[in-house]
Amino acid sequence: MSKGKVILSYSGGLDTSVILAWLIEQGYEVVAFLANIGQEEDFEEIEAKAKKIGASKFVVADVRKQFVEKVCFPAIQANAIYENVYLLGTSLARPVIAEALMKVAEEEGCFAVSHGCTGKGNDQVRFELSFYALKPDVVVIAPWRLPEFFNRFAGRKDLLDYAAEKGIPVTQTKAKPWSTDENLAHISFEAGILEDPNTTPPKDMWKLTVDPTDAPDKPETFSVVFEKGLPVKLVLDDQKKTVTDPVELFLEANAVARRNGVGRIDIVENRFIGIKSRGCYETPGLTVLRNAHIDLEGLTLDREVRAIRDQFVTPTWAKILYNGMYFTPEGEYVRSMIPPSQKTVNGVVRAACYKGSVVILGRSSDTEKLYDETESSMDELTGFSPEDTTGFIAVQAIRIKKYGEAAREKGTTLEL
Amino acid sequence: MSKGKVILSYSGGLDTSVILAWLIEQGYEVVAFLANIGQEEDFEEIEAKAKKIGASKFVVADVRKQFVEKVCFPAIQANAIYENVYLLGTSLARPVIAEALMKVAEEEGCFAVSHGCTGKGNDQVRFELSFYALKPDVVVIAPWRLPEFFNRFAGRKDLLDYAAEKGIPVTQTKAKPWSTDENLAHISFEAGILEDPNTTPPKDMWKLTVDPTDAPDKPETFSVVFEKGLPVKLVLDDQKKTVTDPVELFLEANAVARRNGVGRIDIVENRFIGIKSRGCYETPGLTVLRNAHIDLEGLTLDREVRAIRDQFVTPTWAKILYNGMYFTPEGEYVRSMIPPSQKTVNGVVRAACYKGSVVILGRSSDTEKLYDETESSMDELTGFSPEDTTGFIAVQAIRIKKYGEAAREKGTTLEL
Amino acid sequence: MSKGKVILSYSGGLDTSVILAWLIEQGYEVVAFLANIGQEEDFEEIEAKAKKIGASKFVVADVRKQFVEKVCFPAIQANAIYENVYLLGTSLARPVIAEALMKVAEEEGCFAVSHGCTGKGNDQVRFELSFYALKPDVVVIAPWRLPEFFNRFAGRKDLLDYAAEKGIPVTQTKAKPWSTDENLAHISFEAGILEDPNTTPPKDMWKLTVDPTDAPDKPETFSVVFEKGLPVKLVLDDQKKTVTDPVELFLEANAVARRNGVGRIDIVENRFIGIKSRGCYETPGLTVLRNAHIDLEGLTLDREVRAIRDQFVTPTWAKILYNGMYFTPEGEYVRSMIPPSQKTVNGVVRAACYKGSVVILGRSSDTEKLYDETESSMDELTGFSPEDTTGFIAVQAIRIKKYGEAAREKGTTLEL
Amino acid sequence: MSKGKVILSYSGGLDTSVILAWLIEQGYEVVAFLANIGQEEDFEEIEAKAKKIGASKFVVADVRKQFVEKVCFPAIQANAIYENVYLLGTSLARPVIAEALMKVAEEEGCFAVSHGCTGKGNDQVRFELSFYALKPDVVVIAPWRLPEFFNRFAGRKDLLDYAAEKGIPVTQTKAKPWSTDENLAHISFEAGILEDPNTTPPKDMWKLTVDPTDAPDKPETFSVVFEKGLPVKLVLDDQKKTVTDPVELFLEANAVARRNGVGRIDIVENRFIGIKSRGCYETPGLTVLRNAHIDLEGLTLDREVRAIRDQFVTPTWAKILYNGMYFTPEGEYVRSMIPPSQKTVNGVVRAACYKGSVVILGRSSDTEKLYDETESSMDELTGFSPEDTTGFIAVQAIRIKKYGEAAREKGTTLEL
Numbered sequence A, B, C, D: 001m002s003k004g005k006v007i008l009s010y011s012g013g014l015d016t017s018v019i020l021a022w023l024i025e026q027g028y029e030v031v032a033f034l035a036n037i038g039q040e041e042d043f044e045e046i047e048a049k050a051k052k053i054g055a056s057k058f059v060v061a062d063v064r065k066q067f068v069e070k071v072c073f074p075a076i077q078a079n080a081i082y083e084n085v086y087l088l089g090t091s092l093a094r095p096v097i098a099e100a101l102m103k104v105a106e107e108e109g110c111f112a113v114s115h116g117c118t119g120k121g122n123d124q125v126r127f128e129l130s131f132y133a134l135k136p137d138v139v140v141i142a143p144w145r146l147p148e149f150f151n152r153f154a155g156r157k158d159l160l161d162y163a164a165e166k167g168i169p170v171t172q173t174k175a176k177p178w179s180t181d182e183n184l185a186h187i188s189f190e191a192g193i194l195e196d197p198n199t200t201p202p203k204d205m206w207k208l209t210v211d212p213t214d215a216p217d218k219p220e221t222f223s224v225v226f227e228k229g230l231p232v233k234l235v236l237d238d239q240k241k242t243v244t245d246p247v248e249l250f251l252e253a254n255a256v257a258r259r260n261g262v263g264r265i266d267i268v269e270n271r272f273i274g275i276k277s278r279g280c281y282e283t284p285g286l287t288v289l290r291n292a293h294i295d296l297e298g299l300t301l302d303r304e305v306r307a308i309r310d311q312f313v314t315p316t317w318a319k320i321l322y323n324g325m326y327f328t329p330e331g332e333y334v335r336s337m338i339p340p341s342q343k344t345v346n347g348v349v350r351a352a353c354y355k356g357s358v359v360i361l362g363r364s365s366d367t368e369k370l371y372d373e374t375e376s377s378m379d380e381l382t383g384f385s386p387e388d389t390t391g392f393i394a395v396q397a398i399r400i401k402k403y404g405e406a407a408r409e410k411g412t413t414l415e416l
Helices: A014-025 A043-053 A064-077 A089-108 A123-134 A156-166 A246-259 A284-300 A303-322 A329-335 A386-409 B014-025 B043-053 B064-077 B089-108 B123-134 B156-166 B246-259 B284-300 B303-322 B329-335 B386-409 C014-025 C043-053 C064-077 C089-108 C123-134 C156-166 C246-259 C284-300 C303-322 C329-335 C386-409 D014-025 D043-053 D064-077 D089-108 D123-134 D156-166 D246-259 D284-300 D303-322 D329-335 D386-409
Strands: A005-009 A029-036 A057-062 A112-114 A139-141 A179-182 A187-190 A220-227 A230-236 A241-243 A264-270 A276-282 A347-354 A357-364 B005-009 B029-036 B057-062 B112-114 B139-141 B179-182 B187-190 B220-227 B230-236 B241-243 B264-270 B276-282 B347-354 B357-364 C005-009 C029-036 C057-062 C112-114 C139-141 C179-182 C187-190 C220-227 C230-236 C241-243 C264-270 C276-282 C347-354 C357-364 D005-009 D029-036 D057-062 D112-114 D139-141 D179-182 D187-190 D220-227 D230-236 D241-243 D264-270 D276-282 D347-354 D357-364
Touching (some): A029 A043, A043 A057, A064 A230, A220 A246, A230 A246, A264 B284, A284 A357, A284 B264, A303 A329, B043 B057, B089 B187, B230 B284, C005 C014, C014 C156, C029 C043, C043 C057, C064 C284, C089 C123, C089 C187, C089 C303, C123 C139, C220 C246, C246 C347, C264 D357, C284 C347, C357 D264, D005 D089, D014 D043, D057 D089, D064 D089, D064 D230, D230 D246, D284 D347, D284 D357, D303 D329
Parallel strands (some): A112 A139, B005 B029
Antiparallel strands (some): A187 A276, A347 A357, B187 B276, B220 B347, B347 B357, C220 C347, C264 C276, D220 D347
């Protein structure tokens, strides 16, 4: 008799295939779930494999639109970044996948959820915390954290032996010396030869973007239109092409960045569980759109609103997402702080991609007037009286003169 | 009889030459001061000009070493950046110049200081607040904020007429349609045709860096060694050249970036006085060294120390500097927060410059062991028990399950 | 012929009476404006005085309800406090008065606004910045910053002489050796004998609250009900009285605090213009309601939401208000961050006032279940497995063991 | 044969007595450790009990001086507070005890450490993280998280039975319906009847402080002298007594607060592990000294330094301590941020305690001159020109007028 129905986050790879077979062996009925979040996959082949191994059902959920509209675009609005460099490509996908998976779990009446994440990474945390928020009574079966599983499958050979025994088809291609995770926004590379942080990734590792040295010799120009901080139009100049649908826009932004080698990074980052790990990422479109958004904020966003958002909201937003805390009170709270900051972020940014970099060419806004050429002009005396600044400086100096006087009185010298 | 001795921050340009003559006309004795902070200038020609106009003395102070060691390198340690983009090239120079100038003012017995900054910019604030801190009783004469001056010299023609009248030599070269400020760390371009934020800067405006499209077709690799977050060695691979002296190191970092088109930015920023202005900047070496420093922090800096420094210290450091508040209690306070964060930032970063971008190739540290390949490896079970993570997640989930339960009880659904 | 119509913020005191006469003397038509914001005043007498001096019109605006609902209650929601101690009683009133005044200015067609604030205080800034936001083209006439005024009226005698000359009635009561500002939320005392920060305020200075040593010998208990962080009901136990109307509730909170000596503070604070000043304040009801609100957040607010609100929102909210930046982009932005933090702040707090202090007696919530007796009980093993905590600690320890190991390797000892 | 030597944090209570016996039963040699951190205890009786049960050694470490000087006084300097209310009395003690215990562990050659903390509290985390930092290879034996222990001792009766069996003396006094933790700085009460957050604590629960209604009818005045933010002298006026030794000073501060009913709080707080719990605390001296310190900062600390310290340093300091992260990189980092903020915090605060509250009476500083009576005086025109403020406001208004203009253009009205 079945121990009950489990939903498994299934990728078609060796690990989750073994887990699928193992769960069945343990007496569970298993629904295999796969999200189409823009990764390049042969979904039919994966379905066939899941069924062959014994999944009672296979469900693909197409979450690309949700991913772009509900998470990627808000990340652009928020200028989201983790530890100065990482654009959170993997983290962004997790709540979208979790939500879709838990919806299927509810529909299929699964009491438990299983996944193939290891016990050292961020993804186990991101998935499980989302599962618990969305269905607090769900049971999580994480085989890579169960001694009966990880002791049995201590090496790749054990997995292959079990696959052979269970008749699980194994791709004959040699495994790459790193692991990847891909979605519409990015691909990550980690582990294997990348574990030495001083090893430069081989040229053929990078997948989404052209190598900058192989990219076109001429900058490719384009413009992005934003409304309330969200990209609403992308105009590709060379191709005389204009896109407005969010997913299409995101894909075209990806395309222009990919063919010009834009969006690669290589970092050592701090995982939520307190371990440092090395990751290489390609995040083409997001890099382009985020840069354009930051530029437009210069023109259209009030200084103080920007400062508050930059210092308090953006890093908190990013940390919450990175740590898998999307579906939490603080996640909800911090996300509510973005739209009120973006009311005036309306306008167009002109930019170019060239051999690995994004260059801003200009920006304008029909509706926002915070920037005033005449006023900022050093050559004109309009706008306000220069004498006002004398008073401004005099008042700022009150405190500072006291500081200088105190130093003098105490016989010390202020110095660099 | 002289109204007393004034020190004038003198650049040799039309504005400060007119101010020099005008101050003398007002009855002041004027000491002309010029800092050598790495800008390209003919100092002797400027001295001759000042003397010809009537300065009682001309003093050049070479502050390049101080600039690099006391301000630029600490900026690298702090990852300093303003409004996500601007590396603060001009702001960094101001306290160094102000300190040198006030030292001369004390030596020469000047009761007042004068400068040619306009009434709308940041520099007037940066200079004057520093002057007041260093010598609280100093009198500031800011002609561009005095009606008797700015009404008399309402346009460039008035300045030229006055120059002719006073026998002030004027360079015959046509004025460029923008103004610049240069030092060892950067050059800025603003005003003139740049006041339209949608005008792309002409290719011949950029001065320090090669246009990326004209840069070499092959990435140029190098490595930077850091000790306690400060660059202590730069190794240029192609040239088999190693430099360790701070100024030399900074100049070589500039050189590699300049010949590869690295360090250009173009932004609309928020000045301290509340005006938006457009600036274009070239900050070659600082861009390279700052990127390398950020990368090394990934390998060697504790996560929480980094997060505290990133969120609280870096933006505060940058804002204080940008607003000219270097010599203030809070300036002193925030600067004290950098060295304790950098104890472990020791190691080497390998990188390359290529057609406008900096690429990190790898990093290592002999002394710091926060990164542990075995531990972060997804393939190995060493370091800690995977079961521990189960407990970690379970405890993190306590609060989150409550959040999910409360939503259920209130009949709402958590969603993206 | 009139130079145009000016609205004057008129208090009936000597200063603004002289200003009123002086404005008329300068050729302006003057509308005298007075806000009823809960201060104890004889409004009819003030009107008579204004008319006698020559105001063309006198307008009283009753803003008590707005003050309580739009500003005081949100301040309670935000736990607003400045420099750890000051509950912002004066600052809270300023935007309310400014809005009402500018509304009358528009209705009456006044091109300018005048007030009696001195050139050293916060209030001039608070009023004027609000005026400029609400009517950017308004002209401000601040006599105490105009040399033709402040030189003419250099001392109190000059004011009295002018009053005599203009037939302005002057109260015969001797001026108190401090100045005050009162509204429904508080009264402030500053200047005069209080300028020595070491002078203890005389017992008879305090006005709103009973001296704690004279307060009843028995604690007075009451309870406050909050909905979404706003006080919606106050139950006074002794008096068996329940109030729900916001203004009434606020007045009763004042009453219970006043008769028990609650809400006095005495501080040296930092004004916006960079001067330190000493202020004594009585803020009875706000003290009580804010304390109750903070207590209820302990029971009903998620830890992380609270931490984000506490660290980022509350101090920013307070600083913006203190500095008179209510009607600004950042004011609007930060105010938008309060309601989303208060969704769960629903429940009842029982408390008592006794001889100067507020004591919390207990709290409960029918709707919020974040607190769970069983779970937090040290004596019960329900809720989660104690073994989970082992994993939680083990994961937290990863980073920390590295820290300890690094110290050992470097031969240093971690110590207190 | 012994399984090795374990150090046990031993209190003499039933739990740790049972744990002592149980550890011996498991085959360990046990060193019993007790810190004298100012709690009221009969140390000899506890020693006798430990020996009787079978401890191979009993060590008392007197850490009172360290506790006051290394932790409590720095907490006063930092104005440390958790969740607006809790003065961290228990948290402060933990690193001091842990350090002393690990020192004994090293001396005695113990490979493991054991304690009686439950699996739901903060203390287990605080102790163990400190242990791991100080001795990364230490083994922790936490019986209340071990199934073989907590299943065996599921109720108090099981503990008593085992005590009887092992000949462990049990105090015949009935257990109080709450648990306490006491040190020189405070006592905590939690659990038992306090678990209902709406139950008012019984009058006889409070131990350190007199009930405010029973406190003297006359305020008791005293003054505290601070140097660099640390209390260096306490003068008790009534008793004509002056103390300067840190421990004595702290004890006298306790005494004055205790006899006047000062320092009680009652809150629901958020534990590190994500559970809410209700705690009642008496923190007499710390309350008094912290309030005095905050007051003196008003007089002597620069506004911006204070703001940075208040917003970034104080809450981070408190959170780190509360969560048991004292011996961490970030703990070390944040502690380094306090002394540089306190250079000018020198002076005297006069205050009084009265029936539960602390009242500030005045403050002065011989050395710090940031406060300037003449300057802050509303009645005098010295210090700076009132016209300067006009310029200051005009410059502040630039941004704000734009905000108002934008609203007008978009047809919206700014309102409260």
